[in-house]
Amino acid sequence: MRTILLLALVLFGASGYAQTTINGNVVDQNGEPIPGANIVIVGKAIGTTTDFDGNFILQTSEEPPFQLSITSIGYTDGLENITSNNQTLRVVLSEAQTFLDEVVISASRTPERIFESPVTVERMGIETIKNTASADFYSGLENLKGVDVNTNSLTFKSVNTRGFATFANTRFMQLVDGMDNSTPALNFPIGNLVGMIETDVLSVELLPGAASALYGANAFNGILFMRSKSPFDYQGISVSVKQGVTSQEAAGTNSYTDVGVRAAHKFSDKFAIKWNFGYLDGTDWAATSTVDKFVPGRTRDALNYDGINVYGDEVSTDIKDVAVTLEGLGILPNGANALVPSVEVSRTGYNESDLTNYTARSIKSDWGLYYRPIEGNNLELSYVGKIGTGNTIYQGTNRYNIANFFQEQHKLELRNDNFFLRGYVVSDKAGDSYDMVFTGININRSWKDDNTWFGEYTGTFVQATLAGATEEQAHAAARAQAESGRYLPGTPEFQAAFDRVIRNPDLSRGSQFRDASKYYHSDANYNFGHLWDWAEVQIGGSYRQYSLNSFGTIYTDADGPIDYSEFGLYTQVQKKIEMANEKSLKLTASVRYDKNEFFDGFFSPRFSAGYSLNRDHNIRASIQTGFRNPTTQDLFIGLDAGRAILVGAAPDNLDRYQRTFEVSGGGQLLGQPSSIVQTGRAAYENSYSAESVIRLSETGNPAVLEIANPDVVQPEQVTSVEIGYRGKVKKLVIDFSAYYNSYSNFLAPENVIAPYYGTVGDGALSVAAISNGDFQTYQAYTNSDVDINSYGASLGLTAKVLGDFDLSGSYTYAKLDFDRVANPDFQVGFNTPEHQFKASFGNAELFKNFGFNVNYRFSDDYYWEATFGNGVVPEFHVVDAQINYTVPSIKSTFKIGGNNLLGDEYFTAFGTGFIGSMYYLSWTINN
Structure with missing residues (x-):
């Protein structure tokens, strides 16, 4: 830290003297200020941004004459001539024609209009995030076309596209400023628990489908890119305070708080810093189902019962076998086992609500130092650090209370418009996390071990039978005797046993989840497009070193950490052929080679073509491959x-x-x-x-x-064929895509x-x-060598209606192509609705400073298959809405919103809590 502070002081002291000062104000066609607009000297990496009132001051050593480029997402670009010092400007930007003019980076690792992207891209910009009716930007992903969001917890949502969703979603990658934020212990991101602060989000881009040719392993079903605001472009202090309540039948009405703070400052054109802090606190969606996992009609008083959210009742045995053993030991008289039926009997379990307090919490912070050593050049060296901790619920093979989980990331990066070179480390600590299933099992065992419990049950059953009891009466007497003295929730004995169990990592007696794993990652990319005109050529590669350290509680690493590595190399060639009458053809070819130390290396190619009939109509087609290495x-x-x-x-x-x-x-x-x-x-x-x-x-x-x-x-592989169309017909914008996926070496536990x-x-x-x-x-x-394929299509429509109202809708179809009759025992885990429909209606400026937005989502029912359990997820309809009011005099926006306003509780995966409603009021300052 001392070295970093010293570097900051040196860089600050080295800042140059500004000779030219330009003042200005940027507004829209209605005269309303445009905050966050970028003002950049043409041909230089020198610039600034507008404040909340649209004002800016640019100081530079450049001497007039020169030109300023003024840009803001959602508006046409502006260009102003600077002819003298102390010049004052008033710049008017008009709204951009459509979202087709928005620029995306993820599809080809280079900036391009979303209109010309060779593959499907979904995007959320600053304005979309501001207007979302969801409680936060990450939840707003639910409204994107073709995107599935499965809710595990209030603080853990799993994003997926094109099928095969699980909470342990290792088929989907999530990057924050190029840095993978999956947890080393689990191999997948825990939603946004330790992710981004909303006030720092610049844009979110999502690529559905295979993207391994450029992004490597795990970019298999899709990849999510989150980009933060640069302190060179977005300065000042921004604050967001959100207060509300969550309402669920099982958990009641509970307070919800979400606070975000961003502070950024540009000391000069060479040095800038920023810092973010986020805090979220609420009560999780309680999971309280007592339906039997395997026989839904079986009640809790059944002999062999295993409730979905009841733990400890997983332990069962055939009491006939117990009787035989007791008879052999001389504890029961000879022939007693003949009185005992061959039936499975389970121990009595504890409700999940007895084993957790359902605290949902996230505390995270990140900071960055950014240095541009060459004036007039955007070469940038940066260091970024991120830490986060929190509480959430994770459902895998069992359900886990992730308590005081901690993750940190540190990144060094050197980049400009043509290349980047970055390296980072991601590490985690499990904190006080524990397995709730084993907590229930081992509280039972700490009171009375299994042999004793089943021995008492069987012995009492024999005695009751000899005394003339019916079989039903004998079972009731047997359970009453075996249960005598059981630790009851709320008693000191129960609490003492609970505390002992969750602190013990030995699963024969405890349930603690221990881990301190990490991975080191480096990647680089160089774009040769600035060196020649015939085509744009990129080369790049990545290397990752894993270090697993669960102390023998998860991995077989009781004798020390397990280390292994993998690497990949790729290249891409992109050529745009201009034709007459605004027609053009854009061809892209990529190939990547990957090698994990346990497997043979292999290639992942991608080829795409995009044909633009004119500025408003584009047809695209691609064939690409994806792969995912087996996880840790x-x-x-x-x-x-x-x-x-x-x-x-x-x-x-x-x-x-x-x-x-x-x-x-x-x-x-x-x-x-x-x-x-x-x-x-x-x-x-x-x-x-x-x-x-x-x-x-x-x-x-x-x-x-x-x-x-x-x-x-x-390794698992997929070949994906996709066709699509983007276009504009008068005021209607159309985005359509269809795909067919074929899998080989499908990864499936057996x-x-x-x-x-x-x-x-x-x-x-x-x-x-x-x-x-x-x-x-x-x-x-x-x-598996089973033939598994999937296919689907998405259609999105967006239009301005009734003057200035925004109306959009999307339909997504997804289908699994799998012969279940021929493979009745194979669990493929598609976990995706066949039909989805989403719609949005709103107006960001219904009247001066006032806007609103309403979102609707429909999901068809589908069958959920996972290691925790299988079952039908019923169809659901969800309505979210918000109204907002901006007060320019205090640089503030107030928003009142509600999620699931219909109040119909639903769930997106078997075994989780029902999702209730949320209502909130937010106050955002200077963002």
Whole structure:
């Protein structure tokens, strides 16, 4: 920090003396000020921006005459001649024709009109963000065409496009100023929990579909780009304060607060700094479903019950087996097991609401130092630091309370218009996070271990039966006895057990989630377009080094961090051919080579063509490929999730994971030892499919057993073909796209059963192991050879109606092409509605300083498949609205808004809390 401050002072002292001063005011055609307009000397990287009143002062050593370029998103460009010192300007900018004139960067890694983008691009600019009816800009992504946002928590929303959505969405990439903000431990971003401050957002661009040719692994289903405001262009202090309430039937009405502060200052044309701070606090959407996960009609008083949001009841056993064991030990009289039916009985669980306080919180800050060493040149050296902490709910294999999670990022970057070179590190700490499922399980076990509980249950059942009780009465008496003394929520005993469990990372006794992983990333790009005219050529590459450190709680890293790396190289050639009558053809070809140290290298090509009939009509087509490397969890996880042990498929991970298992009395009678050590290799080299073991239990026929022995995981690939059209017909703007995706090496976990003894397929000893209950269920990470394809289309329409009102609507169709009849046991996890419709109606200037906006979203019902559970997500209709009023005299905008105004609670994924309503009042100053 001392070095950074010293550098800042030196750079500040080195700033030059300004000789020419230009004063001005920038307004729209109605005379209203345009804040944040960019004023730049033509041909130089020297400029400033307008304040909230549209005023600016530009001081420069440049001597007149020269020209100023005045630009602002949503307005036509202005050009002014400067002929003397102390000149005063009044600049009038007219509204731009349509959004087709907006400039995007993400599609080709170079600035271009969205009209000419070779692929589909969705965009949110400053004005769109200001006018969104959503509570924040990140939630506003829900209103973009073709975008799915799944709500896991008030502070964790997962963005996805074109199918295969999960909360652990490793198919979608999220970049903030070029920096990946996925968490090292989980391999995906936790929404905007530790992301951007709204007052610092310049633009948001979203590319649906495969983008690996330029952006590498995980840019598979899409990529989200968030760009922040430069302190050279946007100066001053901006503040946003949002206060409101959330309303949910399960959680009631609770306070909601969201505060953002941005401070930026340009000391000179060479040096500028900025700082951001954000704070959000609220109560999460409570998940309270007591519906049985596997048999929806089963009630809570059933013998074997597993509630969706009830934890601890996952532990069950066949009491017939318990009776046999107790009889063999002499605890029950001979023949007692004949009185006990062969039925599964589960322990009594705890509601999720007993295991969390549903605090939703985000505290984040970032800062940056920016230095432009050469006057008149936009070469820039910058350092950016980001830290964030917060509380959220994450749903993966189980549901996790992510408490006091911490993530930090540090980036150094050198760039100008033609190249960038950046390096950054991302690290996280799990804080006080814990697994809520294992919390329920181990509170039960800390009070009474499983053997004791099931022993008391079975013994009481036998005694009650001998006393003449009916089977139903005997079960009731058995549970009452086994439950005697149980820790009840709200009691000191329960709280003490809860505190012990969530602080213990050993999942046999605790539930703490520990991690301090990180990754180092560097990437570079050079655009040769300024050196020749025949074509624009770019080359670039990236390198990433992972360092996993979960202390043995998630990964097989009990003996120290696991390090591995991957790299990629790419090139792109883009040529625009001008024709007569405003026609043009834009051709783009890209190819990327990637290599992970565990897999063979491979190429990802992309080719696109865009044909412009004139300024208002463009047709595009592309064929591109995407890939995603297996994640850190796919490779190195070693986690007992309760119903299965998750074992990653990295070559050395098969032996890194090992565990000792007790062999049953039946197994010992077959000559087996009392315990065996099994490694993760058993899942991949000596296993039956879990489905065939279920069929064995149903039929008793060993012939139905199927050998699994899944292959170790390889990278997944997709080939995507897309066509599209962008155009304007009078006042109507049209944006249409259609795609077809074909997947190979589809990554899909597979549940397998590994017997403690025998070799699968032997027809004897391994079958006996299964029959004796001497086996372990594993989740293996592998690739499927099942044919999986998907296709879809999106249509967006935007128009000015009734004078100056903005009306837009979009329809998205998505379809999975998969033969489920031929593959009944395969869970593909498409998790996407077939039909979606979104609409928006508003006016940013209904009358002077007053605007409004209304958004509507419809989602068709769809089936959700994930490791936590499967179920139907019903269709839903959501209306959001806001009105805003600007008070120029105090540089403020006030907004009153509401989300889900219809009040119909809904959910977007199986197992999460219902999403209620939110109402808020915001005050934004100088933004």
